Amino acid sequence: MQQAESRTGSIYDLGYRGYDGLRLGRRHAITSLYWYTLRSAFGIGRRTGSKIMPIAIVIIAFIPAVGQLAIAALVSNVEVYTPSNYFAYIEIPVALFCAAIAPEICGRDMRQRTLSLYFSRALHRRDYALAKLAAFATALTFLTLMPQVVLVIGNGLASKDLWGYIQDNWADLPRTIGSGLLMAAMAACVCLAIASQTPRRAYATIAVVAWFLITWPIAGILTTEIGGAGKLATFISPFEFMHGCTLWIFNGSPTVDSPLEVAGYPLWVYFITVLAYGAAGFAYVVRRFDRIAA
Amino acid sequence: MMIDSTIVRLTMRQLLGQKRTILMLAFALIPVLVALLYRLNGDHVRHDPQEWTATVALARLVVGLVLPFTALVFGTAALGTEFEDGTAVYLLSKPIPRSTIVLSKLLVAWGATVVVVLVSTFPTGFLALSGEPQDGIVVAFAIAAVFGALIYCAAFLWLSIATSRALIAGLLYVFIWEGVVVNLFKGVRLFSVRQYTLGIAGELMSVPKRVFDPRLQGPTAIVLACLVTGVAIWLAFRSLKRWEIGETS
Amino acid sequence: MTEPIAPPIATEPTAPAAIEFDHVSRWYGNIVAVNDISFSLNAGITGLLGPNGAGKSTMLHMLAGFLQPSSGNVRVLGQPAWGNPEMYRRVGLVPERESVYPFLTGYEFVLDSARLHHLANAEEATMKAIRMVELEDAMGRASGGYSKGMKQRIKIAAALVHEPDVLLLDEPFNGADPRQRLHLMDLLREMAANGRTIVFSSHILEEVERLAEDVLVIVSGRLAASGDFREIRKLMTDRPHTFVVRASDNRKLAADLVSDPSVYGVELQGNDLQVRTSEFAAFTRAVAGVARRADVSIFEIRPTDESLESVFSYLVKR
Numbered sequence: 001m002q003q004a005e006s007r008t009g010s011i012y013d014l015g016y017r018g019y020d021g022l023r024l025g026r027r028h029a030i031t032s033l034y035w036y037t038l039r040s041a042f043g044i045g046r047r048t049g050s051k052i053m054p055i056a057i058v059i060i061a062f063i064p065a066v067g068q069l070a071i072a073a074l075v076s077n078v079e080v081y082t083p084s085n086y087f088a089y090i091e092i093p094v095a096l097f098c099a100a101i102a103p104e105i106c107g108r109d110m111r112q113r114t115l116s117l118y119f120s121r122a123l124h125r126r127d128y129a130l131a132k133l134a135a136f137a138t139a140l141t142f143l144t145l146m147p148q149v150v151l152v153i154g155n156g157l158a159s160k161d162l163w164g165y166i167q168d169n170w171a172d173l174p175r176t177i178g179s180g181l182l183m184a185a186m187a188a189c190v191c192l193a194i195a196s197q198t199p200r201r202a203y204a205t206i207a208v209v210a211w212f213l214i215t216w217p218i219a220g221i222l223t224t225e226i227g228g229a230g231k232l233a234t235f236i237s238p239f240e241f242m243h244g245c246t247l248w249i250f251n252g253s254p255t256v257d258s259p260l261e262v263a264g265y266p267l268w269v270y271f272i273t274v275l276a277y278g279a280a281g282f283a284y285v286v287r288r289f290d291r292i293a294a
Numbered sequence: 295m296m297i298d299s300t301i302v303r304l305t306m307r308q309l310l311g312q313k314r315t316i317l318m319l320a321f322a323l324i325p326v327l328v329a330l331l332y333r334l335n336g337d338h339v340r341h342d343p344q345e346w347t348a349t350v351a352l353a354r355l356v357v358g359l360v361l362p363f364t365a366l367v368f369g370t371a372a373l374g375t376e377f378e379d380g381t382a383v384y385l386l387s388k389p390i391p392r393s394t395i396v397l398s399k400l401l402v403a404w405g406a407t408v409v410v411v412l413v414s415t416f417p418t419g420f421l422a423l424s425g426e427p428q429d430g431i432v433v434a435f436a437i438a439a440v441f442g443a444l445i446y447c448a449a450f451l452w453l454s455i456a457t458s459r460a461l462i463a464g465l466l467y468v469f470i471w472e473g474v475v476v477n478l479f480k481g482v483r484l485f486s487v488r489q490y491t492l493g494i495a496g497e498l499m500s501v502p503k504r505v506f507d508p509r510l511q512g513p514t515a516i517v518l519a520c521l522v523t524g525v526a527i528w529l530a531f532r533s534l535k536r537w538e539i540g541e542t543s
Numbered sequence: 544m545t546e547p548i549a550p551p552i553a554t555e556p557t558a559p560a561a562i563e564f565d566h567v568s569r570w571y572g573n574i575v576a577v578n579d580i581s582f583s584l585n586a587g588i589t590g591l592l593g594p595n596g597a598g599k600s601t602m603l604h605m606l607a608g609f610l611q612p613s614s615g616n617v618r619v620l621g622q623p624a625w626g627n628p629e630m631y632r633r634v635g636l637v638p639e640r641e642s643v644y645p646f647l648t649g650y651e652f653v654l655d656s657a658r659l660h661h662l663a664n665a666e667e668a669t670m671k672a673i674r675m676v677e678l679e680d681a682m683g684r685a686s687g688g689y690s691k692g693m694k695q696r697i698k699i700a701a702a703l704v705h706e707p708d709v710l711l712l713d714e715p716f717n718g719a720d721p722r723q724r725l726h727l728m729d730l731l732r733e734m735a736a737n738g739r740t741i742v743f744s745s746h747i748l749e750e751v752e753r754l755a756e757d758v759l760v761i762v763s764g765r766l767a768a769s770g771d772f773r774e775i776r777k778l779m780t781d782r783p784h785t786f787v788v789r790a791s792d793n794r795k796l797a798a799d800l801v802s803d804p805s806v807y808g809v810e811l812q813g814n815d816l817q818v819r820t821s822e823f824a825a826f827t828r829a830v831a832g833v834a835r836r837a838d839v840s841i842f843e844i845r846p847t848d849e850s851l852e853s854v855f856s857y858l859v860k861r
Contacts, residue, residue, distance in 0.1 A: 217358070218359075221351075225346065308644070384643075387631050388659040389661070538609060
């Protein structure tokens, strides 16, 4: 007869159990939120409908740069767009992007009441605000600076000596980067401050559009047609003071008869204005999420 | 095709809720402030007051900014908020012809827009022109704005039924189509409600071209205005009749 | 396996059915939400039952005239449901979303509903409807401040104010506390007894079991079963029935029952005897005789899986 083997069997508990392993912690949460927001600003990882506006705006932003490349291919030594006046153009795509995307950055969380989910994790309220601001600012920086890269290449090719061109215009590089970052950061802070007022997408969009597009003609009229105290209107219109700041960074001067020129303020004032708006927006957003009911 | 007084009352209470009305009225007062500033220290050399009033204050600020924006807010909210909040089902499950619902809502949106725009037009016009010959400028713009409000509201009302992105579509239309594209291509003025309004205004006042020169002539503007209004209202009827409830949870 | 056939619901041959679905389908692109469903209903309460996503809301929306069927006809009181606002004179709808105009008081909400229906005596009808849902105390408050259950009740009042012949309710018991639920069930039963046709949807079996006289079971867009769920159960001949018996001598009864051809399994569980049979009718005829011959007294005998839950889970798994 065989020796009885000792065989064993086990039943495994597949029920709910706690987790004792490694937890990635607060910093990981912040960076995850940052990347997630950045990606969804451009519609990556979301449904096709959310990609339309960002892609359309990116295309609009790149048009002159691509046009410059085309010109470089055909005709040489023609510099249609310089970094400085490109920034004047890019204000419009930036405004469009803010109007389309700013309501989505925090609006979705506010609408769908997922804020409480975020705040009950390792993430603190401030971290949430900072991550969102940083992501939105990064998205806008992409919009302001990427076309500049293409532009440099385009202009360099137009001058037939790319490397030489870069060496010549080296000084422009920190100016370009500074301008792009400033514009993006300020727009991000203020537009998020506006958009975080209301969960309704429609109202947020209108408010952002109003800030960009309604102040513009009003500032124009007040400055050029009225003068006097009206000249202060250049400080309320983002298109004007952003342009003024860029001009100061690039040591340029405003076109004749433009509101900036008529207003006649020294251009460094606009640099301060940009900083002030950005700081105010930043402080507001942080405070808003410190206090929001979630 | 009638108006239902209950719907009118309901819509009035909805649209003229505190925040929205106050914001719109504040917005309407911006041109008035600008006119005030003009009176106080304006550059009277470059534009004489008539020209400034007509071309700058009334045409650009009131008709170009206050009118479309107000019509956008009221026109899209009249039915838009009902769809968003889910109360549209309450209205639509009653034995009321869809055309009646559209017309009642349009009436309120139009009325609200007209009030705001007139609050903007008259003080602005009279302030800017105080002491100068009137030549019917302000009244002409006021009447034209009333028509313009109807066209805009009808169009935006239709948009709010046809799509959930009516607001953004309307914004793009007003600022890009009517603001930028119309300056690029000559034919676009035939498709711009702003130009219809300005054309009607031009027809109603008798001033030299240097004072005010609309891109569209009066008769053309009137015909196109009626056409577009009619089409917009008809489209709104159609869209509401075919409206289907969206995917809810 | 025998295919369970839904027994036809008797309709009056002369008048059109109150509600009629005639080979109705509804698709969204590639997704078929409702797949060739036909049935007709008359006075009484019918429950629309199915898992989430089965198509219940779609069907109710089509009944309410808010969705156009992709194919087939939906008729309410003889008229097409789609594109027919006149139908609402005799149809009331209680939608799922708890949407009220927050600035209106409860009274005004129902009153406006009455006015929109062009009722001659709007105030009277309003008070009557509000009394039916027991909201007299709160009717003067702005409905924006109502609790979920109160919002539900005021919506029901607004839907009843014109005394419709057909009442459609989408998940009406969501958010209702037990007392409100009982009260609403009583209300609906009373209305059904007065000849109205009531259709409500739910995914909560107890509610449907308690309230509905007939059920329509929808699974993945198809009509899986319709009618009285007890009758449906009987038709499921490929599933054995289970009875629980309590007798004076369970074991002896068990031994004798096994020898009966209609029984194919017995099980002793505590104080009870579980009997499995494949022939419902034959067993019910046989069990008394078996007990008498065995000289055992039966204290209790009941079928155990006639609940809607077992019927439902069976239908869903098919």
